[in-house]
Amino acid sequence: MKITSSLFEAGLKCITKCFLRSLGETGMGNTYADWVRTQAESYRNAGMKDLMAGAADDEYIIGSHGTENWKTTKWRLAVDLMARAKNLESSLHAVTRALSEGRGQPGQFTPIRFVFTNKLNRDDKLLLAFDALVLSEMLGRKVGLGKIIHGDNQAALKVKIPALAGEVRKFTGKIAAMLSSPSPPNLILNRHCVECEFQTRCRQKAIEKDDLSLLSSMTEKERKKFNGKGIFTVTQLSYTFRPRRRPKRLAAKREQYHHSLKALAIRERKIHIVGSPELKIEGTPAYLDVEGLPDRDFYYLIGIRVRTAQGIVQHSLWADIANEEKRI
Numbered sequence: 609m610k611i612t613s614s615l616f617e618a619g620l621k622c623i624t625k626c627f628l629r630s631l632g633e634t635g636m637g638n639t640y641a642d643w644v645r646t647q648a649e650s651y652r653n654a655g656m657k658d659l660m661a662g663a664a665d666d667e668y669i670i671g672s673h674g675t676e677n678w679k680t681t682k683w684r685l686a687v688d689l690m691a692r693a694k695n696l697e698s699s700l701h702a703v704t705r706a707l708s709e710g711r712g713q714p715g716q717f718t719p720i721r722f723v724f725t726n727k728l729n730r731d732d733k734l735l736l737a738f739d740a741l742v743l744s745e746m747l748g749r750k751v752g753l754g755k756i757i758h759g760d761n762q763a764a765l766k767v768k769i770p771a772l773a774g775e776v777r778k779f780t781g782k783i784a785a786m787l788s789s790p791s792p793p794n795l796i797l798n799r800h801c802v803e804c805e806f807q808t809r810c811r812q813k814a815i816e817k818d819d820l821s822l823l824s825s826m827t828e829k830e831r832k833k834f835n836g837k838g839i840f841t842v843t844q845l846s847y848t849f850r851p852r853r854r855p856k857r858l859a860a861k862r863e864q865y866h867h868s869l870k871a872l873a874i875r876e877r878k879i880h881i882v883g884s885p886e887l888k889i890e891g892t893p894a895y896l897d898v899e900g901l902p903d904r905d906f907y908y909l910i911g912i913r914v915r916t917a918q919g920i921v922q923h924s925l926w927a928d929i930a931n932e933e934k935r936i
């Protein structure tokens with residue numbers, strides 16, 4: 609089976625997601641995942657249009673038609689094309705071709721990827737490096753540089769491909785091994801689940817298995833340690849909790865967090881409170897809730913709830929644009 613950019617992208621988030629996509633499953637019921645897909649598509653389409661608008665009619669091509677012979681090609685820009693090499697396949701947003709500096713010197717091909725977010729992460733760069741790797745293998749020549757155009761201001765970031773090539777190769781190897789394995793990868797809920805189109809399906813499966821990864825505060829290292837002791841389910845873990853009297857010398861210290869106590873609380877459907885917490889609130893308590901867009905470092909809503917002599921008063925203070933943030 610071919611490793612496509614869609615599988616590579618999914619695998620960077622979660623190997624189960626990659627596996628499910630390889631089966632052609634589409635998932636359902638995650639509004640955020642739908643929103644991200646729509647945003648990404650419209651940003652990419654607008655970006656490709658902008659690139660074409662900046663090129664003369666005979667300088668660009670759309671799609672893979674016209675890229676059959678890369679060595680003698682005349683275009684300077686290709687958008688929305690497919691690159692294939694061995695078991696790899698990448699859907700490239702755009703490729704530019706710089707003219708060679710001397711006779712006999714090859715032109716320089718640079719893949720471009722459009723990312724709608726203002727802040728980039730390592731996965732964005734690895735995806736670009738995957739594009740570059742497939743392009744490079746298809747052309748049989750080095751692709752040293754790639755470009756990401758991203759965010760509200762179409763900022764451009766140049767990425768050095770050789771620095772990421774090793775990681776991309778290692779990861780494609782991991783995906784290839786998973787795809788050729790007769791058994792599916794272990795389902796482990798993780799931080800990406802809330803953004804994933806398979807969230808409902810995987811959560812249901814994890815609940816059926818009573819899987820330890822349902823305890824979201826547990827790290828991968830801790831889960832592996834429990835697995836090493838033969839503990840795989842929340843119920844099994846719940847039986848390992850042993851309440852202990854704390855020595856006086858540790859009384860002032862915070863109680864250690866026990867996953868087993870949380871597991872016990874779930875099994876018994878009870879709330880356990882560590883110690884005897886006291887809330888001493890003087891004056892008028894005001895309850896605040898702030899919502900923002902981390903990608904833009906922008907807080908657009910402050911909710912506040914106060915008790916007055918007339919009863920509870922609630923305000924919702926909105927900022928439609930960044931300039932209004934200070935006012936709210």
Ligand code: SF4
Nearest residue numbers: 622625801804807810
């Ligand atoms: S919901 Fe979570 S575990 Fe399932 S595929 Fe998505 S990221 Fe992976």
